[in-house]
Amino acid sequence: MKTSVALGERKIIELIQSQLELMPNMPVPFGDDVSACDLGNGNLVILKTDMLVDKTDVPPQMSLWQAARKAVVMNASDFAAKGVKPLAILVSLGLPASMTKKEIVDIGAGLNAGAKEYGAFILGGDTNEASDVVVSLSVFGTARREELMLRSGANVGDVVAVTGLFGKTSAGLKILINGLKAPKGIRGALVDSILTPHARLDEGLALSHSGAVTASIDSSDGLAWSLHELAKASNVGFLINNLPISKETAKFAEINKLDSVGLTLYGGEEYELVLAIEPRSWDRAKKAVRDAGGKLRQIGKTIPEKKLVLEVKGRRTPIEPRGWEHFSKR
Amino acid sequence: MKTSVALGERKIIELIQSQLELMPNMPVPFGDDVSACDLGNGNLVILKTDMLVDKTDVPPQMSLWQAARKAVVMNASDFAAKGVKPLAILVSLGLPASMTKKEIVDIGAGLNAGAKEYGAFILGGDTNEASDVVVSLSVFGTARREELMLRSGANVGDVVAVTGLFGKTSAGLKILINGLKAPKGIRGALVDSILTPHARLDEGLALSHSGAVTASIDSSDGLAWSLHELAKASNVGFLINNLPISKETAKFAEINKLDSVGLTLYGGEEYELVLAIEPRSWDRAKKAVRDAGGKLRQIGKTIPEKKLVLEVKGRRTPIEPRGWEHFSKR
Numbered sequence: 001m002k003t004s005v006a007l008g009e010r011k012i013i014e015l016i017q018s019q020l021e022l023m024p025n026m027p028v029p030f031g032d033d034v035s036a037c038d039l040g041n042g043n044l045v046i047l048k049t050d051m052l053v054d055k056t057d058v059p060p061q062m063s064l065w066q067a068a069r070k071a072v073v074m075n076a077s078d079f080a081a082k083g084v085k086p087l088a089i090l091v092s093l094g095l096p097a098s099m100t101k102k103e104i105v106d107i108g109a110g111l112n113a114g115a116k117e118y119g120a121f122i123l124g125g126d127t128n129e130a131s132d133v134v135v136s137l138s139v140f141g142t143a144r145r146e147e148l149m150l151r152s153g154a155n156v157g158d159v160v161a162v163t164g165l166f167g168k169t170s171a172g173l174k175i176l177i178n179g180l181k182a183p184k185g186i187r188g189a190l191v192d193s194i195l196t197p198h199a200r201l202d203e204g205l206a207l208s209h210s211g212a213v214t215a216s217i218d219s220s221d222g223l224a225w226s227l228h229e230l231a232k233a234s235n236v237g238f239l240i241n242n243l244p245i246s247k248e249t250a251k252f253a254e255i256n257k258l259d260s261v262g263l264t265l266y267g268g269e270e271y272e273l274v275l276a277i278e279p280r281s282w283d284r285a286k287k288a289v290r291d292a293g294g295k296l297r298q299i300g301k302t303i304p305e306k307k308l309v310l311e312v313k314g315r316r317t318p319i320e321p322r323g324w325e326h327f328s329k330r
Numbered sequence: 331m332k333t334s335v336a337l338g339e340r341k342i343i344e345l346i347q348s349q350l351e352l353m354p355n356m357p358v359p360f361g362d363d364v365s366a367c368d369l370g371n372g373n374l375v376i377l378k379t380d381m382l383v384d385k386t387d388v389p390p391q392m393s394l395w396q397a398a399r400k401a402v403v404m405n406a407s408d409f410a411a412k413g414v415k416p417l418a419i420l421v422s423l424g425l426p427a428s429m430t431k432k433e434i435v436d437i438g439a440g441l442n443a444g445a446k447e448y449g450a451f452i453l454g455g456d457t458n459e460a461s462d463v464v465v466s467l468s469v470f471g472t473a474r475r476e477e478l479m480l481r482s483g484a485n486v487g488d489v490v491a492v493t494g495l496f497g498k499t500s501a502g503l504k505i506l507i508n509g510l511k512a513p514k515g516i517r518g519a520l521v522d523s524i525l526t527p528h529a530r531l532d533e534g535l536a537l538s539h540s541g542a543v544t545a546s547i548d549s550s551d552g553l554a555w556s557l558h559e560l561a562k563a564s565n566v567g568f569l570i571n572n573l574p575i576s577k578e579t580a581k582f583a584e585i586n587k588l589d590s591v592g593l594t595l596y597g598g599e600e601y602e603l604v605l606a607i608e609p610r611s612w613d614r615a616k617k618a619v620r621d622a623g624g625k626l627r628q629i630g631k632t633i634p635e636k637k638l639v640l641e642v643k644g645r646r647t648p649i650e651p652r653g654w655e656h657f658s659k660r
Contacts, residue, residue: 004434004459005427012425012434012457019438023418023451035453037418037470045375049420049468053458088353088367090379092466094424095342097335104334104342108349121353123365123377127342129334130383131461136422138379138468140367 032151032233033078033218042145046084047138050074054133057269059176059194064103064133065110066195071135072114074220077199077271079118079141081218083149083208085201086120090138094130107135118201147208149216154234154276158214158302161285163200163273163294166223167249167260168193170267180256186248199271206292207273212281219272222323224265226274227308234276240300240319241311261312268323276302362481362563363408363548372475376414377468380404384463387599389506389524394433394463395440396525401465402444404550407529407601409448409471411548413479413538415531416450420468424460437465448531477538479546484564484606488544488632491615493530493603493624496553497579497590498523500597510586516578529601536622537603542611549602552653554595556604557638564606570630570649571641591642598653606632 004012017030027044028036034048052058052071062070072089079086091111095104115122120139172194174180175187182190199218207213215234219226223244231238245264253260275296277285282298289296303309308319334342347360357374358366364378382388382401392400402419409416421441425434445452450469502524504510505517512520529548537543545564549556553574561568575594583590605626607615612628619626633639638649 002431003427004425004429007431007434009457012423013455015431015434016421016423016438016441016455016457019435020442020452021446023453026453030454032454035418035420037453039472045470045472047418047420047453047468047470049422049454049466050456051422051424051458051464051466053424053460055461056459088365088377090365090377090468091346092379092381092422092468093342093346094381094383094460094462094464095334097333099334101332101337101345104337104345105349108346111346112350116351122350123353123356123367124360124362124379125343125346126380127339127346128381128383129386130424130464131385132424134381134424134460134464134466136379136381136464136466138377138420138422140375140377140470142369142375 027145028150033081044143044145044148046082046141046143048075048078049136049138051134051136061176062195064106068107068110068135069114070197071137072111072118073197073199073271075137075139076118076201077218077220079139080199080201080204081149081216081273083147083204084141084143085205086118086139086141088123088140089115089120091122091125092136093125093127094132094134095127096131096133097129118199149208149213151215151217151230151233154215154230154236154302156236156302156304157279158276159279159282159298160238160240160300160302161275161277161296161298162244163203163289163296165244165246166270166272167264167267168246169269170263171249171252182252182255186251189248190252194269197269197271200273200294202292203289203294204273206288207275207285210285210288212277212285213275214278215276217274219270219274220268222266222268224319225321225323227319228321230274230276231308237303237305237307238300239303239309239311242299243310244297244299265319266323357475358480363411374473374475374478376412376471376473378405378408379466379468381464381466391506392525394436398437398440398465399444400527401467402441402448403527403529403601405467405469406448406531407548407550409469410529410531410534411479411546411603413477413534414471414473415535416448416469416471418453418470419445419450421452421455422466423455423457424462424464425457426461426463427459448529479538479543481545481547481560481563484545484560484566484632486566486632486634487609488606489609489612489628490568490570490630490632491605491607491626491628492574493533493619493626495574495576496600497594497597498576499599500593501579501582512582516581519578520582524599527599527601530603530624532622533619533624534603536618537605537615540615540618542607542615543605544608545606547604549600549604550598552596552598554649555651555653557649558651560604560606561638567633567635567637568630569633569639569641572629573640574627574629595649596653
């Protein structure tokens with residue numbers, strides 16, 4: 001019998017799903033970044049749960065304050081990708097019996113800091129004894145049905161765009177976990193990308209209001225995986241000809257003789273938005289993100305062939321459907 | 331420095347809370363059975379999260395199907411106590427790497443069975459690798475502000491009532507964990523109270539509609555503890571003169587030379603409702619619960635002195651503020 005390590009997270013979710021009776025007329029399909037419930041007249045309640053477990057999600061150098069804050073960022077990023085403001089958060093904690101008063105206070109302070117950053121409040125929760133530190137958050141918000149940015153909806157010819165550069169978290173993890181070296185000038189940025197990530201909430205809300213987006217996902221499972229999920233949900237393919245490699249990642253790859261393309265595509269724990277945008281609305285989308293304090297970058301376009309292709313200097317290679325996955329043999 | 335075992339669950343929650351900035355005008359105070367957010371015009375969104383951890387919440391004889399179903403019951407019971415129908419559920423799972431396909435399917439089926447029993451649907455969730463089996467649920471519903479039954483609101487002279495008899499879970503745990511004996515005729519009921527608990531959702535909804543209830547809590551932390559919480563939130567005391575000891579508990583106590591009053595008061599993992607009811611609305615409340623298929627029992631009355639007193643055959647003793655608590659030294 002296969003174990004959960006052998007099955008992998010996505011197969012586990014499929015197995016659970018196979019046992020569930022679905023709610024009729026779900027406004028957001030199972031498997032999108034958030035869930036939703038229709039209150040009538042197109043008024044939706046948006047719900048999301050995401051769990052952080054120290055054993056798999058927290059490198060040893062990350063403080064409990066940072067871990068608790070990161071749990072909020074993870075959830076806020078999913079809201080950002082759908083263009084919805086998080087309003088309220090519930091917290092369910094699993095705590096080892098040996099945890100100290102100071103450590104518990106640090107978790108509370110980290111949760112509050114994260115909530116405050118994204119304009120939400122923590123309304124309640126519960127605590128339990130567990131072997132790991134478990135921070136399970138549930139986030140709630142409201143949205144109009146027509147403003148919600150789903151994973152499905154990209155059309156052939158759409159611009160494929162992202163809200164930032166990639167690869168820093170792959171490099172940061174190699175520094176924190178594998179002890180790889182990086183010069184002073186870039187080390188801080190690479191490590192910070194892991195310890196204090198940020199969700200693109202302002203950008204996501206601005207994009208939703210712009211009406212320019214046809215499909216959207218957050219990149220927490222890595223750029224390649226997110227592109228595959230977006231393509232699959234929209235029933236299209238992507239040609240990526242302007243890979244968003246961060247300059248720190250390129251430098252880190254050069255020094256450590258690593259493949260910068262691989263670091264950029266197959267990372268994870270990154271909280272950018274990956275989007276498909278109507279070509280005629282591109283300028284509007286770009287302005288909306290700029291006004292929100294961010295930067296939208298075109299990285300490719302939507303194609304009718306159901307495949308993901310990377311083009312670098314005229315040479316085309318496939319983008320593989322892999323990335324960060326719990327339970328997988330890494 | 332005190333550890334979480336020494337601090338206890340309630341002190342941990344206080345510590346976390348001390349770090350949080352509260353949402354202005356919360357319709358339900360921090361620490362009630364559920365949380366709520368006001369959507370305007372008295373329309374509330376009701377939210378609840380509760381986590382089940384196999385290590386502390388699941389006796390060895392409980393199957394994964396039963397554990398997953400119980401996670402739903404725990405949350406449904408809090409909704410029942412507030413008089414709110416649960417609509418949708420999100421699931422966050424922590425699973426050990428050694429878990430098999432069959433075990434994962436059992437968890438999915440147990441979750442679905444629980445959701446179906448209470449008329450709710452599972453909308454989504456996530457899975458993570460963890461050392462324990464962790465089932466963290468978030469439940470969502472809607473309510474009118476005036477229909478919500480809070481912990482605060484009991485007045486002096488109110489009837490104190492419960493929806494069932496107590497003590498079976500204390501006895502059931504002593505059978506399952508400590509190997510105590512019980513004759514065939516009662517063993518099934520005692521063990522079932524632990525393995526397949528039921529939430530009083532129909533009763534809670536009926537009571538909310540009756541308008542007769544002034545304060546309400548579920549008894550998942552034990553009868554004594556729930557009475558103390560209700561009294562504290564309402565700023566009153568209770569005189570309990572008709573302790574709801576189940577006949578199985580009385581029999582079990584007799585056979586094993588245990589104190590049936592202690593088993594009844596200081597248990598936990600029981601999912602009855604504990605209520606304060608206006609005396610002039612007592613008959614209406616009783617009928618509402620009967621029509622919903624249950625039975626309401628008067629166990630005492632509200633008194634102005636801020637204490638909890640048990641009266642048995644004219645003899646008065648204090649009811650202590652203790653019960654089931656995670657992290658406490660048992």
